[in-house]
Amino acid sequence: MPTTPFDRLLGNRRRLVYGAAGAAALAALLLVPHLSLSGFTLTWLTTALLLAVRAQAWNFIGGYTGYAAFGNVAFYGLGAYGTAVAMTRLHWPFIPAMLAGALLAAAYAVLIGLPVLRMRGQYFAIATLGVAEATRELVSSPQLSGLTAGPTGINLPFFRPAGLSPLQAATAGTRYFYLAAVALLVLVVAATWLLTRTKLGHSLVAIREDEDAAHMLGINTTWAKVVSFALSAFFTGLVGGHYAYWRTFILPEEVFNIRYTLDAILGAVLGGPGTLVGPVLGGFSYDALSTYLTFSKPFGFDLGQFHVAILGVFIVVVIVFLPRGIADLLGRRRFHWGIFLENIRKNRA
Amino acid sequence: MILTLGQSLVNAILLSGMLALVALGFSIVWGVLKVINLAHGSFIMLGAYITFTCWSAFGLDPFLTIPISMLALFLIGYAIQAGIINWVIRAPLLVTFLLTFGLDIVLVNLALFVWKGDVRSVSPAYAGNGFTLFADPATSQGIQVPYVRLAAFAISLLLAAALHLFMSRTRLGRAIQATGQDKDAAQLSGVRVAPTYALTFAIGAALAGAAGSLISLMQPFDPGMGGGYRLRAFIIVVLGGLGSIPGVIMGAALFALVDVLVGISPLAPLKDGVAFAMLVVVLIIRPSGLAGKAFY
Numbered sequence: 001m002p003t004t005p006f007d008r009l010l011g012n013r014r015r016l017v018y019g020a021a022g023a024a025a026l027a028a029l030l031l032v033p034h035l036s037l038s039g040f041t042l043t044w045l046t047t048a049l050l051l052a053v054r055a056q057a058w059n060f061i062g063g064y065t066g067y068a069a070f071g072n073v074a075f076y077g078l079g080a081y082g083t084a085v086a087m088t089r090l091h092w093p094f095i096p097a098m099l100a101g102a103l104l105a106a107a108y109a110v111l112i113g114l115p116v117l118r119m120r121g122q123y124f125a126i127a128t129l130g131v132a133e134a135t136r137e138l139v140s141s142p143q144l145s146g147l148t149a150g151p152t153g154i155n156l157p158f159f160r161p162a163g164l165s166p167l168q169a170a171t172a173g174t175r176y177f178y179l180a181a182v183a184l185l186v187l188v189v190a191a192t193w194l195l196t197r198t199k200l201g202h203s204l205v206a207i208r209e210d211e212d213a214a215h216m217l218g219i220n221t222t223w224a225k226v227v228s229f230a231l232s233a234f235f236t237g238l239v240g241g242h243y244a245y246w247r248t249f250i251l252p253e254e255v256f257n258i259r260y261t262l263d264a265i266l267g268a269v270l271g272g273p274g275t276l277v278g279p280v281l282g283g284f285s286y287d288a289l290s291t292y293l294t295f296s297k298p299f300g301f302d303l304g305q306f307h308v309a310i311l312g313v314f315i316v317v318v319i320v321f322l323p324r325g326i327a328d329l330l331g332r333r334r335f336h337w338g339i340f341l342e343n344i345r346k347n348r349a
Numbered sequence: 350m351i352l353t354l355g356q357s358l359v360n361a362i363l364l365s366g367m368l369a370l371v372a373l374g375f376s377i378v379w380g381v382l383k384v385i386n387l388a389h390g391s392f393i394m395l396g397a398y399i400t401f402t403c404w405s406a407f408g409l410d411p412f413l414t415i416p417i418s419m420l421a422l423f424l425i426g427y428a429i430q431a432g433i434i435n436w437v438i439r440a441p442l443l444v445t446f447l448l449t450f451g452l453d454i455v456l457v458n459l460a461l462f463v464w465k466g467d468v469r470s471v472s473p474a475y476a477g478n479g480f481t482l483f484a485d486p487a488t489s490q491g492i493q494v495p496y497v498r499l500a501a502f503a504i505s506l507l508l509a510a511a512l513h514l515f516m517s518r519t520r521l522g523r524a525i526q527a528t529g530q531d532k533d534a535a536q537l538s539g540v541r542v543a544p545t546y547a548l549t550f551a552i553g554a555a556l557a558g559a560a561g562s563l564i565s566l567m568q569p570f571d572p573g574m575g576g577g578y579r580l581r582a583f584i585i586v587v588l589g590g591l592g593s594i595p596g597v598i599m600g601a602a603l604f605a606l607v608d609v610l611v612g613i614s615p616l617a618p619l620k621d622g623v624a625f626a627m628l629v630v631v632l633i634i635r636p637s638g639l640a641g642k643a644f645y
Contacts (some may be wrong), residue, residue: 068446122383126385133621313451347439
């Protein structure tokens with residue numbers, strides 16, 4: 001764990017204060033559905049939470065291990081399809097189906113990780129990008145259409161607890177999926193926290209800093225990388241399953257869309273990869289901002305059609321001035337505007 | 350059957366020229382700057398739209414618009430590298446990845462705004478003309494060779510040859526090579542790295558512009574067309590090996606052959622999947638590409 005000025009300020013009370021902050025955040029998240037918020041607001045928060053989970057999931061391989069994985073959408077899509085197939089063909093209930101989808105994604109990560117994790121740097125990034133494209137084609141191919149219904153997609157059952165009218169079920173569903181997203185976030189943060197306290201977590205950081213040295217020290221780098229990749233896939237797959245049941249209809253073009261890879265990376269990188277809270281904050285705020293830009297009309301000006309371009313400009317600006325994410329600002333003793341110039345001076349040609 | 354295979358072979362050869370041009374600009378940027386330019390596809394798209402606009406609004410012959418789109422993309426590329434990417438070029442790999450992806454999003458959305466999302470095509474009067482090889486006098490069936498594709502093939506190879514001459518025979522070209530091989534040593538020998546990077550990126554963009562102009566003549570396109578070509582450029586560069594022009598041409602030929610053959614096989618819906626499987630296998634067996642490492 002990198003020491004921040006806050007750590008030094010808090011000294012021995014640091015654990016306590018961080019624990020209290022975490023508990024307060026969780027309590028606030030659990031309180032939200034009891035406020036009389038519109039379904040739209042709750043949905044907005046749910047998607048933002050889901051991106052926080054995916055960013056933290058990417059953080060296992062991309063942040064701690066330092067492997068620029070560019071194909072996590074494959075795990076998202078497999079999680080969604082695994083869940084959908086288990087629910088529609090095997091008639092499993094949602095939660096076991098979601099776990100099955102996530103395990104499928106993790107198994108797939110092990111399978112492709114063994115060859116692909118032998119590559120490093122840009123080659124690894126490209127190979128994972130390629131694997132994701134190939135997976136999308138595979139799922140929508142006619143050869144597998146008996147299972148996946150190919151490009152026509154799969155309809156999932158609606159969320160409909162017994163004894164509720166369709167309207168009541170819709171309201172209850174909005175809450176249910178919000179709370180499920182909170183649960184996924186708690187799970188992934190807990191898993192990350194546990195990981196940073198184990199030998200495996202330290203091995204991953206060692207691999208990121210110098211893989212050859214880590215290997216020389218006797219770390220089984222292949223095993224560590226594959227486990228990290230599988231963890232990343234597992235949690236990304238859980239979110240995919242959540243999405244499938246929430247939206248009740250999935251298409252290969254939709255759940256294998258490359259933007260799911262990119263926004264998770266963006267969330268993690270904007271927040272600060274390789275930290276416990278960075279990807280969560282980055283992912284949540286990035287998605288909240290993105291949706292806000294799509295639907296709001298600040299000063300009566302409809303940004304809808306420009307929102308992607310605005311996000312692009314936002315990405316470019318943050319990357320140029322803060323290449324190490326928002327955590328870079330938090331990690332400094334004192335804020336001064338020279339930080340931005342310093343960053344530029346360090347990285348320019 | 351033989352006719353189908355022959356036609357496929359001719360298609361593959363004609364396709365390989367265009368694909369080589371698609372990958373050349375990507376390869377030189379990657380080789381020299383060590384940057385994977387994810388905006389490469391949108392440069393190609395811009396080239397196609399420049400040709401479309403010149404042809405539909407001003408009635409220019411599409412082939413005459415190639416210098417226009419090359420010049421426009423050269424300027425855009427120079428501005429992007431000098432104004433943005435040069436500022437983060439030494440940051441970790443992910444940073445330039447995300448940065449160029451952000452640029453790609455911006456360019457695609459600007460194109461959607463300017464030209465709308467409609468599918469366009471450039472079809473001059475001679476678009477359908479061609480000649481037939483090995484025509485059977487009875488059925489007059491044979492191997493079709495469209496003039497447009499033949500011309501695109503020739504132009505691609507000419508541009509590749511021109512790039513090769515530029516890189517090996519001129520001072521600027523050698524400065525680019527030197528920067529790609531060892532930036533610090535080049536700097537010590539008096540090469541100014543930042544403008545050299547900008548020039549390299551601009552050349553890469555200009556080649557993408559030319560490729561876009563040629564593609565616009567061969568198939569319908571929309572602002573989202575770039576993604577597929579970006580991925581093809583990846584594969585071709587990896588197949589051919591980073592840092593060599595003949596390698597890129599070989600990679601393009603191999604890719605085109607596999608692409609066309611898979612296209613007439615039952616695996617056709619898995620075309621991209623097969624290409625990527627090929628990529629992964631090559632990367633595992635020979636991480637430096639089939640042709641090994643050279644440097645322009």
